[in-house]
Amino acid sequence: MTTTLLFDVDGTLIDSFPGIRHGFLLGLKDVGWDVPDEDFIRRIPGPPMPETMRSLGMSAAQVDQAMRAYSDYMSGEGWQRFEVYPGMDVLVERLAGEGYRVCTATSKSERFARAALERAGLLEHIDFLGAASNDGVRAKKVDVIRHVLETATPERPLMVGDRLHDFEGAAHFGIPSVAVTWGYGAAEEWELADYVARDAAELERIIREF
Known part of the structure; x- marks a missing residue:
């Protein structure tokens, strides 16, 4: 699977x-x-x-x-005005190339998410762009994750994020999650995730062992 x-x-x-x-x-x-x-x-x-x-x-x-x-x-x-986090572009490209299905689940609007990922060189490796709707109706992370699950019907999903909204949203659907520490979250938020990654290499190890 x-x-x-x-x-x-x-x-x-x-x-x-x-x-x-x-x-x-x-x-x-x-x-x-x-x-x-x-x-x-x-x-x-x-x-x-x-x-x-x-x-x-x-x-x-x-x-x-x-x-x-x-x-x-x-x-x-x-x-x-953004930068790709160290190693994440290479990791996403490698995983997508190996057959992992790569989706997003972001509260960023579809418009801005698409534009940013394209500028970052990541969009071509994204199988499904899960984002907030441009009209603001679908905005909360739990609603975005529901959209991904209902539209992309992913097998064996694993949520990767940095804030409590990511982990709580994943848990709502019984999805395991990984907290990345280089984002905007705090240690008490990471405790809500099933795994914690401190750099791209550690995140890759977690994904491969999942």
Whole structure:
């Protein structure tokens, strides 16, 4: 039975924090909202951005306004401000070439996920692009994972991510998960995963032994 890998994108395959951070701050500025501390800002990649805005106490109208500013920036310069994590491009290419089925399960919108993965040279190795819908209806990680399971019908899935949303979403469907420590999560979040990888080489060992 072929193992299907469900990769989160931000914080797992690519470090997109610089662009996301700047877009987030532009959204706050547009509605005149106070900037939270850096500890909060470091945790913004992963969850859907409207959810993060709401967690600050914004009204629905303020969230909509802030999201317009955020999306305008991300549509231009923002989505391009990222780097592929060391070894992840080579690993994805190698695993796909060996017959592993490689999918994504990201809260990034389909549009931005496709653009970023194509720019990173990873899209050609992705068998199924599982992402948040462009209209925002499918946004939470659990809904994205459900979309992947129902549409791609993966065999023997294994979720690879960096935040609690990845591990909780996988557990909801009884899917094992791997936490990668180079992303945006914290040690207490990694404890929710079945495995922990500290670099691409360790992640490869876990996948091959799965």
